[in-house]
Amino acid sequence: MTVRPQHALTARDIHKAFGKHRVLRGADLTVEPGQLVAVVGENGSGKSTLLKAIAGTLAVDRGEVGLRGELGYCPQDPVLNSNLTVDQHLHYFAAAHRLTGLERADELVQLLGYEKYRTTAAGDLSGGTRQKLNLTLALLHDPDVLLLDEPYQGFDWETYLRFWDLVEDLHQRDKAIVVITHLVFEQERFDLLADLVDGRLTPRSSQEKEPSHASA
Numbered sequence: 001m002t003v004r005p006q007h008a009l010t011a012r013d014i015h016k017a018f019g020k021h022r023v024l025r026g027a028d029l030t031v032e033p034g035q036l037v038a039v040v041g042e043n044g045s046g047k048s049t050l051l052k053a054i055a056g057t058l059a060v061d062r063g064e065v066g067l068r069g070e071l072g073y074c075p076q077d078p079v080l081n082s083n084l085t086v087d088q089h090l091h092y093f094a095a096a097h098r099l100t101g102l103e104r105a106d107e108l109v110q111l112l113g114y115e116k117y118r119t120t121a122a123g124d125l126s127g128g129t130r131q132k133l134n135l136t137l138a139l140l141h142d143p144d145v146l147l148l149d150e151p152y153q154g155f156d157w158e159t160y161l162r163f164w165d166l167v168e169d170l171h172q173r174d175k176a177i178v179v180i181t182h183l184v185f186e187q188e189r190f191d192l193l194a195d196l197v198d199g200r201l202t203p204r205s206s207q208e209k210e211p212s213h214a215s216a
C-alpha cells in the first residue's frame, strides 16, 4: 500500500488584518519535503506577515497552519541581544534546542565567513554580520521546515553565493524551504514561485521545470 507522505507545511485560508487593512485574505500554501518555494510580491503585500503567521509569532484572524518536523524561522529583522556575543548566542540557542554540540554552528559560522567576530557583541556587529548570525540561529538545529525572510540582506557577493550553496545543500537533504525574495532573476533556483497578490498566493509555473508536486 502506498502511503502518501504528509506535507511538510500547510497553511490554509490564512486571514490577517491590521485594523481595517486586510493584509492576508485567504492565503494557502503547501510545501513538501525537499521543495524550495519562493514567495514574491510587492512591498507591503504581506509576505513577512504570512511568514510570521506560519511561524506562529503573529496570531491570525482565521486559518490553519500545519508543520511536520522542526521549524527554523529567520525573520527579516534579527532578534538578537545586543549585549551578548556571537558565541553566547550560539551557546544559548544550542541549549534551547538541547543540542549536545556546536558542530553545526561552527560549520555555519565558517561557511558564512564571520569566525573573527565570535567574541564580538551583537550590538557591535555590522548589519550584514548580524544577518549572518540571524541565519545561523535559524539553521542551528538542522530544522525540517525553513522560513527565510529575505535572508541575504546585507550580504556581500561572496556570502550571497555561499548562502545559495547552503540552500541547495538543504534542498538536497529534503528540507522544505520557503524564501521571501525580491530577486526575480533567481527564480530558476526554485521549484515553485508563489505570488502574493491581494492577500492570496498564486502559484507561478517556473519555465521548463518538471511539474511541481506541491501547490500554493
Ligand SMILES: Nc1ncnc2c1ncn2[C@@H]1O[C@H](COP(=O)(O)OP(=O)(O)OP(=O)(O)O)[C@@H](O)[C@H]1O
Pocket: 018, 023, 041, 042, 043, 044, 045, 046, 047, 048, 049, 050
Ligand atoms: N504590526 C503591524 N501593525 C500594523 N500594520 C502592519 C503591521 N505589520 C505589518 N503591517 C502592514 O501590513 C502590510 C504588509 O506588511 P508586510 O511587512 O507583511 O509586507 P511585505 O510584503 O513583507 O513587505 P516588504 O516587501 O516591504 O518587506 C503593510 O502595509 C504593513 O504596513
